[in-house]
Amino acid sequence: MGETIKLHYEVPGDDFTRAGEASSNVKKVLKQLGIPPQITRKVAISLYEGEINMVIHANGGHIDVEIADNVINLSLKDDGPGIPDISLAMKEGWSTAPDNVRSLGFGAGMGLPNMKKYTDEMRIESVVGKGTDIFMKVYIK
Amino acid sequence: MSELFHSVTLISDKCKGCINCIKRCPTEAIRVRNGKAHIISERCIDCGECIRICPHRAKQAIYDPLDVMFHYKYTVALPAPSLYGQFHNLDDVDIILNALLKMGFHAVFEVSKAAEIHSDCTRRLITENKLKKPIISSACPAVVRLIRVRFPELLENLLPLSAPIEIAASMARKEAMEKTGLKSEEIGIIFISPCAAKNSAVKNPFGILKSEVDHVVAISDVYPKLLSFMKEDEMEENLSDSGIIGVGWASSGGEAAGSLVENYLAADGIENVIKVLEDIEDEKFSDLDFIELNACSGGCVGGVLTVENPYVARARLKKLRKYLPVAVNHIGSTIPEEANLVCPIEPITVLPLSNNITEAMAKMAALEEIEKNFPALDCGSCGAPSCHALAEDTIRGIASEGDCIFRLREHINLLIEEMSMLDKFIPPPFRNTEGDTHDSKNNGEEPKK
Numbered sequence: 001m002g003e004t005i006k007l008h009y010e011v012p013g014d015d016f017t018r019a020g021e022a023s024s025n026v027k028k029v030l031k032q033l034g035i036p037p038q039i040t041r042k043v044a045i046s047l048y049e050g051e052i053n054m055v056i057h058a059n060g061g062h063i064d065v066e067i068a069d070n071v072i073n074l075s076l077k078d079d080g081p082g083i084p085d086i087s088l089a090m091k092e093g094w095s096t097a098p099d100n101v102r103s104l105g106f107g108a109g110m111g112l113p114n115m116k117k118y119t120d121e122m123r124i125e126s127v128v129g130k131g132t133d134i135f136m137k138v139y140i141k
Numbered sequence: 142m143s144e145l146f147h148s149v150t151l152i153s154d155k156c157k158g159c160i161n162c163i164k165r166c167p168t169e170a171i172r173v174r175n176g177k178a179h180i181i182s183e184r185c186i187d188c189g190e191c192i193r194i195c196p197h198r199a200k201q202a203i204y205d206p207l208d209v210m211f212h213y214k215y216t217v218a219l220p221a222p223s224l225y226g227q228f229h230n231l232d233d234v235d236i237i238l239n240a241l242l243k244m245g246f247h248a249v250f251e252v253s254k255a256a257e258i259h260s261d262c263t264r265r266l267i268t269e270n271k272l273k274k275p276i277i278s279s280a281c282p283a284v285v286r287l288i289r290v291r292f293p294e295l296l297e298n299l300l301p302l303s304a305p306i307e308i309a310a311s312m313a314r315k316e317a318m319e320k321t322g323l324k325s326e327e328i329g330i331i332f333i334s335p336c337a338a339k340n341s342a343v344k345n346p347f348g349i350l351k352s353e354v355d356h357v358v359a360i361s362d363v364y365p366k367l368l369s370f371m372k373e374d375e376m377e378e379n380l381s382d383s384g385i386i387g388v389g390w391a392s393s394g395g396e397a398a399g400s401l402v403e404n405y406l407a408a409d410g411i412e413n414v415i416k417v418l419e420d421i422e423d424e425k426f427s428d429l430d431f432i433e434l435n436a437c438s439g440g441c442v443g444g445v446l447t448v449e450n451p452y453v454a455r456a457r458l459k460k461l462r463k464y465l466p467v468a469v470n471h472i473g474s475t476i477p478e479e480a481n482l483v484c485p486i487e488p489i490t491v492l493p494l495s496n497n498i499t500e501a502m503a504k505m506a507a508l509e510e511i512e513k514n515f516p517a518l519d520c521g522s523c524g525a526p527s528c529h530a531l532a533e534d535t536i537r538g539i540a541s542e543g544d545c546i547f548r549l550r551e552h553i554n555l556l557i558e559e560m561s562m563l564d565k566f567i568p569p570p571f572r573n574t575e576g577d578t579h580d581s582k583n584n585g586e587e588p589k590k
Contacts, residue, residue: 045464
């Protein structure tokens with residue numbers, strides 16, 4: 001048993017321009033803790049993609065990060081519309097993002113696939129009409 | 142009439158009078174006289190096209206030398222986001238910002254930070270819905286000048302906000318004064334610019350009374366010096382303070398994307414900008430909310446003072462922005478005072494044909510008469526960019542019909558005909574040969590035999 005560091009973020013859903021602040025903050029914390037840069041990068045990217053999805057599609061939610069000495073646990077929960085077809089959503093290039101965020105570089109359809117690629121474990125639980133929970137683990141080697 | 146400072150100058154010795162620039166100037170502001178190009182000040186919009194096209198590098202941009210930073214007790218660097226796209230293999234903006242400090246600046250204030258504030262103000266104004274649609278961006282000084290000279294009816298569509306560079310300069314100066322306690326004159330606010338037109342906008346500001354920027358230096362001057370200070374393995378201080386929207390302003394489409402408007406158009410390159418403005422005049426874009434216009438191809442990364450190919454810089458910026466927060470800077474409940482314009486943006490009148498309408502119409506008719514006699518080739522050999530321009534110059538008294546070499550050829554041909562006719566009338570003692578080339582019908586004489 002060791003000490004873990006817990007971080008909690010409320011992601012507002014009403015202002016798209018604030019998206020990405022939580023993951024930016026986590027990145028700073030990991031840097032300060034001296035976590036190896038490749039691990040920090042993986043966590044930052046997967047958290048970023050999840051956070052952006054949360055704002056674009058789910059009207060916000062909350063993010064919990066737990067840093068232990070051998071693993072980083074990420075949990076993203078929202079009360080959004082849910083994902084009707086998870087396997088379709090996991091397909092590269094599949095996106096339901098609106099046009100005005102595409103001009104900022106989003107909507108390429110790589111969010112969920114990237115989250116799977118950069119983490120060691122990923123689990124999605126989603127109920128249409130209720131919300132989505134995503135759990136990810138990144139091991140610190 | 143003011144507006145006489147322009148950021149383009151001619152190195153006379155290098156100018157060969159080749160007429161390349163007169164054909165490219167979008168406002169027909171250049172004439173070639175006495176073998177050298179001359180810029181008509183009232184028509185020049187500082188777009189830099191002549192600088193780009195001149196094959197002899199005779200046209201150059203005017204900006205301040207780097208050593209102006211040593212004239213102040215405390216200097217703040219204002220890097221344009223275009224700077225971030227100039228470097229190969231860069232993945233962290235902090236490396237550049239720290240290098241600027243090592244170079245000798247006391248502080249750094251990113252223009253992209255002010256750009257995000259500008260974008261937030263824009264979004265606020267759009268929600269308030271009091272602006273005339275389509276809204277035209279006012280950040281590119283060459284475009285604003287073009288509208289003032291050629292499309293003054295569109296001035297009321299301009300976004301009534303101060304450009305990000307001015308917002309940045311005001312905020313940076315305030316911060317510096319608060320931090321150091323120094324007087325304003327002791328603080329140097331220095332913009333690191335991709336573009337020469339910004340220099341004109343600082344010396345001859347529109348919409349505000351005085352620019353808060355002290356000097357404009359070129360990215361091309363700063364780049365080689367910065368390289369020596371950029372070492373990636375050092376621990377970098379966290380200086381970067383802007384997100385996707387702010388950094389995105391450097392490429393065409395960035396400002397429009399930051400407004401989060403669905404119906405927008407972003408055009409770049411002065412010829413395309415002119416086409417769009419003409420179409421707006423003809424009300425072809427009534428369903429668009431926002432129109433972003435950049436005089437340089439690719440956006441600000443295509444400015445004449447940059448080092449890198451604009452499309453390469455654009456691709457690099459896309460990568461740099463990828464995992465940044467969307468925007469780091471936001472405004473409070475009201476638009477900050479640094480962002481507001483203080484005075485209206487006035488049209489610039491190029492000298493009319495006459496102040497009296499009747500006289501002007503008469504001159505216009507005379508102009509058309511003269512133009513009819515020109516071959517409509519727009520060849521430029523007279524030193525004017527088009528036959529119409531030469532006709533107008535003639536009416537204004539600064540050129541003449543004889544300047545056109547085709548008219549000259551016509552006159553020469555006439556002279557040749559007359560010369561050959563004259564030969565027939567030479568009195569007999571001086572005729573070249575017996576009984577030839579004199580026209581007996583004309584003078585009634587019997588041929589001498």
